[in-house]
Amino acid sequence: DTAVSQTPKYLVTQMGNDKSIKCEQNLGHDTMYWYKQDSKKFLKIMFSYNNKELIINETVPNRFSPKSPDKAHLNLHINSLELGDSAVYFCASSLDSIRGNTIYFGEGSWLTVV
């Protein structure tokens, strides 16, 4: 069973479109995250939710809107996609938001904007 699963795995879309990436974890964790990996493999946190509440919001354009309907799900919606949004987006989770807890990552969603 996949612990942190995200869909779709691959997404190719045109500039200006709106798209969503869904994420679910079956680990019973309270905290979930979105990380972005750019073309040079650099990884950076975007958002973190703890029990459906936003606790980390890095400097991300407001075209990106996370939504957490319950603590097992954290979806990422992106409006008006731009070429620079092409990246791999990783969903992740941890037991709670205490610093140092292990963060478990999903397999990534490869987004290509053309």
Added chain:
Amino acid sequence: GNSVTQMEGPVTLSEEAFLTINCTYTATGYPSLFWYVQYPGEGLQLLLKATKADDKGSNKGFEATYRKETTSFHLEKGSVQVSDSAVYFCALSDPQAAGNKLTFGGGTRVLVKP
């Protein structure tokens, strides 16, 4: 701010060679330290972690020791296999962040040849 610096790759080795990937960090306070591995086309997997000074993390033949005096967490493996070809990321859990936030190094690509 916090940062993680890794040796740039790619690192190319022959099978059964000794692998070292250097990682140093800058942080205010006492972070937890992690190594993650990303195999080709896959997501991030936790390889090992250490939560305090002098702790040694180990897994799958890999080891890393948390050295507070040199602010380092170098990854080592005594005898690599072709299947160890991957990108390796050093990361720290930001001790000052509100919430559990990983700061990653730039990644080191390792290629093991038969």
